[in-house]
Amino acid sequence: MPNSFFWYELMTSDPKAARKFYGDVVGWTAKDSGVAGRDYTILNVGEQGVGGLMQIPQDVVRHGGRPAWLGYIKVDNADAVVAQIKKEGGKVHREPFDVPGIIRIAPVSDPQGAAFMIGQPLASGGPVPLAEGTNGTIGWRELYANNWKAVFPFYEKLFGWTKADAIDMGPMGTYQLFAAGGAPIGGMMNKPPEVPVPHWGFYVNVPALDAGVARITAGGGKILHGPVEVPGGQWIVNAMDPQGAAFSLVASKR
Secondary structure (H helix, E strand, C coil): CCCCEEEEEEEECCHHHHHHHHHHHHCCEEEECCCCCCCCEEEEECCEEEEEEEECCHHHHHCCCCCEEEEEEECCCHHHHHHHHHHCCCEECCCCEEECCCEEEEEEECCCCCEEEEEEECCCCCCCCCCCCCCCCEEEEEEEECCHHHHHHHHHHHHCCEEEEEEECHHHCEEEEEECCCCEEEEEEECCCCCCCCEEEEEEECCCHHHHHHHHHHCCCEEEEEEEEECCCEEEEEEECCCCCEEEEEECCC
8 A cells, every 4th residue: 555644744933823823724723742751732623633733943943944844654664664765865864763652753855855754653553534625634745846757756666656647837847646545645846946945835625715815814924826726626825824834725615
């Protein structure tokens, strides 16, 4: 079975402010993880955790890191996958380590520098996924690459992803959809010049886009692009939260 994203994490400069912002914008409720010695907030849809939030570590800041969202890709053996990442030209920023009794993780990046996390659940197999399209869950994943054609084989070999439809975007090139064993879960494209570095972006499902846009601006966030309608009849907007982390919203109606 192909591996897929199953958890999303915000590293931010102001956790308290971020909890309020995202609670207002997408409706997440926040709860302390309860892990001793780890200041980590679980973001919930109802009673189900869908992501986490934490203070950006100082060593990350010292190396130029900024507030950002990271996606976790679920694997059965974190150590084996990390070894394969090295073999395929990716970078391992820290060797796998345990959050005791919960998960074994490693921060890594693909050969073009887009960062993500490897996660091997140690207890129940990880959170139970909510129904596709549930408000507050991630509805789409997007890789902005230097050259998506060159980096796609990396993800194909590591996680078993397959190509789905390819959309011609004219001067912007091809938008390549990908799947992880079923319907497409995301897309890849060559990043435009205004996007500084390759990275993964994530779209949160909301009931209606214009109301979401209003909540972003009311909370001190910034709209970067949109709203625009995309193939399939959905509406999206790309935005930045008040601490500078990029995120996006997706809705079935304007």
